[in-house]
Amino acid sequence: MEIREDMIFEALHKLNKPLKAREIAKFLGIPPESRELLREKLKEMAKEGKVVKLKGAKYALPEKLNLMVGKLCVYRNGFGFVDPLNGGKGIFVPGRNMAGAMNGDIVAVQIVKETKDGKKEGKIVSVVERAVRKVVGRVEKFKKHAFVVPEDKRVRYDVVLTSEDFDKVEDGDYVVAEIVSYPSETRSPVGKVVENLGKEGPKLDIELIIRKYDLPVEFPPEVLEEADRIPIEVKEEDLKGRVDLREQLTFTIDGETARDFDDAVAIEKLPDGNYKLFVHIADVTHYVKPGSALDREAYSRGTSVYFPDRCIPMLPERLSNGICSLNPAVDRLTFTCEMIINKHGNVVDYKIYESVIHSKARLTYIIAQRIIDGDEEARKKFPHVVESLSSMYELAQILYKKRHKRGSIDFDLPEPVVVLNMEGEPVDIYKADRLWSHRLIEEFMIVANETVAEFMFWADYPSVYRVHESPDREKLSEFLNFVRSLGVRTPNIKNDIQPKILQKILEQVEGKPEEKLVNYLMLRTMARAKYSPDNIGHFGLASTCYTHFTSPIRRYADLQLHRLLKMALKGEFNADNIPLWEEKLEKVCKHITERSINADEAERDVVQLKQLQYAAKHIGEVFEGIITGVNEQGLFVETVESLIPGFVHVSALKNDYYLCIPKQYCLIGERTRTIFRIGDRVLVKLVAVDIEGRKAEFEIVKKL
Template identity: 40%
Template sequence: MDKVILDEKKKILLEFINSKDYQPMKFKEIASVLQVPRDEKQDLREVLEALQTDGKIEADTKGRYKIADTNTRTGIFSGTQRGFGFVIIESETEDIFIPESATKGALHNDKVMVSIKNEGRGKRREGEIIRILERNSSTIVGTFEKSKNYGFVVADNQKFGKDIFIPKEHTKGAVNGHKVVVKITDYGSQDRNPEGKVIEILGHMNDPGVDIISVIMAYNLPVEFPEEVMNQVEAVQDEITEKDMAGRKDIRSLQTVTIDGEDAKDLDDAITLSKDGDIYHLGVHIADVSNYVTENSPLDKEAVKRGTSVYLVDRVIPMLPHKLSNGICSLNAGTDRLALSCFMDIDDKGTVIGHEIAETVLRVDRRMTYTSVKKILEDHDEAERNEYKELVPMFELMSELADILREKRRKRGSIDFDFPESKIKLDENGHPIEIKPYDRNKATKIIEDFMLIANETIAEDYFWQEIPFVYRSHDNPDAEKIQQLGIFINNFGYSIKISQDDIHPKELQKLLLKIDNTPEEALISRLTLRSMKRASYTSTSDGHFGLATKYYCHFTSPIRRYPDLQIHRIIKENLRGGLSEKRYNHYSKILPDIARQASITERRADDAERDVDKLKKVEYMSDHIGEIFEGVISGITNWGMYVELPNTVEGMVRVSEMQDDYYIYDEEHYAMIGEHTRKTYKLGEKVLVEVLAADKLLRTIDFAFVDEAPEEDQ
């Protein structure tokens, strides 16, 4: 049934069941009262099931439908290794705790209906699952363990709290330590493990590359492109023609550069910049990917499905085939390319006083790297400045304008999290040989600043034109999490102003400025980030809390992000004579689902990237067992303390392993205190740790505190 029709029928049926004269009825009775024709009864059943899945109605033991109990919710079950779990409800800030005895056999990420037992009693909500509405997945990736007459698989995702039983005839010859894909044949129950059969053996867990393939399979990341997609790509020309350039603004005479990492191959943004008096003329030029990826074509459908490119440690899983992303859509130096450009006139206060969006044809003069531009601007490297002498004035102008734009964002309260990401270097066998923080430099910040202003300018323009669009939204943080952050930072002598359960981003920005270059900077920055919500894609302009702006979108990376590609289509259609009523309605209808799908695939990519990083960090630390490192206590729980090393690796000191005393977690002061010695460990404290163990299967690193480093290390 069409989604619009289904939603309309759900609305009508819900009004009927919610009416004051309605008495709980069975399916046949509802069909009779509503005089549903025989050939439409299946539709009625579908609508009733959809309303149940939404948690709007429920069926009693006799199969009679009624409005769902107000204490009943629908959400996603998040499992744990220890059997209990939580139900996450999209529109609510607090999760519902589910004891192990009340999970009803639900597995991680299943869609469930939960009955809340203690709503509004001032303590954490607790509930029991009353119905599993939708199983998350029929396949699981894990490690095979063999017994005499059967096998079992331990899921890689530790939130999948139960091992999967594999009958002997369904092991496919797997041996201990094999990474396998299992098809679940029986989901089990509260007291019985799921059952399945091995459908694919990926290799032994210690074989090079198998760990990353396992993550790719576990997240169901599409790797190979379907044949019809590749056929469409084959038909795309390698270079643009005069016909392609017709009607476009020709900017090939402008001095134009790309600035990217050394290993980047998909160059989708180029910059032009000049200055006239006090006015900067900034051009942000983005590869016109939508010229080749047309709506509803095989390429487009596959791009929607993928949503984003995924950047794993040793490979990229692209949203678009390489012939496009590294070829005709890449703004390679010395070649004519099609672009969608945002030309901005910016005054010396950083205000965009005028702008133009246009379809263009450009030719990049030089392909620059962040390292090279950093050498020119920060290090004043003579050899580098000489190599690019004709471009140096433009780079200096870029630095000047970027500083102005950044200062303007700072004044309005934009939050800039500047803690380093991990850069993991592998050898030819995929084994990690170096992990270090990946630092942003002046060149990376310049490009960020220019992309931000283009994204804001485009979003504000299309908001006021009242044209259907995809925005990047970031909600205000939950009051409770901000209160907790306030309590925590008080331990370090800092404070934030919170008014009426709300906070302005400027308060968090001020906090980050205060902690700049302090020992606790990385810790407080991370906890501040964790107190905020995730940004997502929406079809309404809901504002961006972190950037302190009302209007924001993603316009600058259509090679690797589907929302950017989608809005390029809308912009071009609008530039070519405006949207007809039919096209306006078309976009209004599809964009909420496009935004939702893009948010889901973005999260999937983030989780997969984080899992691979975690795997490689564990593998790296397994080469350093017994070594001593200095770190910072980055988290405290009832069962232990997390310690983060300068190279971004995090491990745990387990309380159960600390033999010198019995330690108790003091939640109020974010500290662990010895019951007898009163020895205290606090968040943010510098400590020395020895690496005890690194478990690749569980993805855990165990540390132990040491009093002092050996003499040779001091």
């Protein structure tokens, strides 16, 4: 028997009260043999926030109980926000109203207070789905009890270890504990030790972060066995039906330490002045088949994760660095997007097809830039790519200008590069250079992603899009009011905001002292990009149609898109399978978005940890810094060169009492009228570092 959502909604509306599954079954006339299907459907609807599960295994409509279902994000200070699953503003939840919920849980929250400006405070009434399964932390023993103090300060509870684990661990051990009993308002969580990582040491810190974000450490044996069966060379039979481009002058441009090469490029300048650009992407789908052990593991991981000392790959090394990687001087199977682009940067024609290439060079960004700049030594080393790189540079500038003209937003926020020694200790941190060779590859990947997305969109096939919503109107209004106070010209926004308006704001402050400030604040107004089966466009890129096609070795989104593309090109979509794919892609996109966010947070956490370890060796030194945030307690500061984040407490501002003006993003001295504002440059002295609490403390030496 088919059980549809509308049937369940009808039962809950008509009976107008919370119902158990058997009561819904009785109302709808569902026979006993189909009731398990009903329970599964109810669980699915609860996860999506369409119904809410209450105590006593009863289900209700959230709106009938003034409830909202959303994802809980807990902050280090103990409070949290619930972001509704169906969109809308977050609901503030004080620590006392958590009801045993933990960071990342899907919860039902009751609104208990609402202010005139629309801000809501809530109380969690039930946990719909648990996110935290394991906790990583340090063991503390007290008499006959042992606790795990979580590394992740967003986990508000110490985990009590079972009595059988007491003798297996020592005070100070770092462990991974699996939760066997979740917390309530009156009871701590209980866990059992599944891995003992030993005592603190220089290489343990990244291991702890890997466990904290539940990143997979090893590939299961069946995945490695499957990978071992894949040949390490392209076979003759693999070439059937492919366009043979092995004679073409194709090459890769990647980072110094990169070992997995997803993309290769080639170019021809046509007699009419147009450019023919080839973007070749590794054809991972040829080797990773749907439903295989490799595929299941890649889906579970969702993405590769990159740390300063290692990569946790989505695919085993035999594929990621071997047969799938577009290494030089070997045949490789690819998926090609071939585009004719005119002098205005418009794609006037394109083809998408399976191919085989033979890369003629492996360039780094630094070498490619030196060739572009005319460096003789670099040009002598790679003479065969000089002409192609020159044409690519011309085309990249055209594409960049076109993207800029339509309003695409480029944030100028430097990324820190962390250098570790053999023991895993940070020995240097510096800002990553952004060269034209980087931009060149960025522009080519963007235009290929847009071309593929448009093909799928206009053909109306199920697809995966990379989407980015417009900024929240309230946050945006606050931001615009602030930049006006800096003398920046901004229009009044009556309808939807256009990216061009924000881009023009960045142009007005370029090279000025407030440039960093405006970049930071604008970024904070932005929504987070995500994957979706529905194309709503990409606001940040000012693109009506965008996807991720170019990195299938390291992102499952691209791998999934390649499969859909192949189905489209082979005419395999039909009226029967399109609805099934649309339903499946809802779940796939949600999962890969979550995995992508988790990877980003883990990567940021490792960089921040290494920054603070580096800072700990420089206590007492003076740095140039920039103020990145302001609140009643003081100033958030980041050093300019090594990008170390820290805090200046108001008590350290000894020459005056300071008042916080939140809407002006500043502190003002009562007596001296000295102003400290986001974006101001300051000389700061590093006075303390708390690595565990992820904090550095500064004192202001001088305002610059």
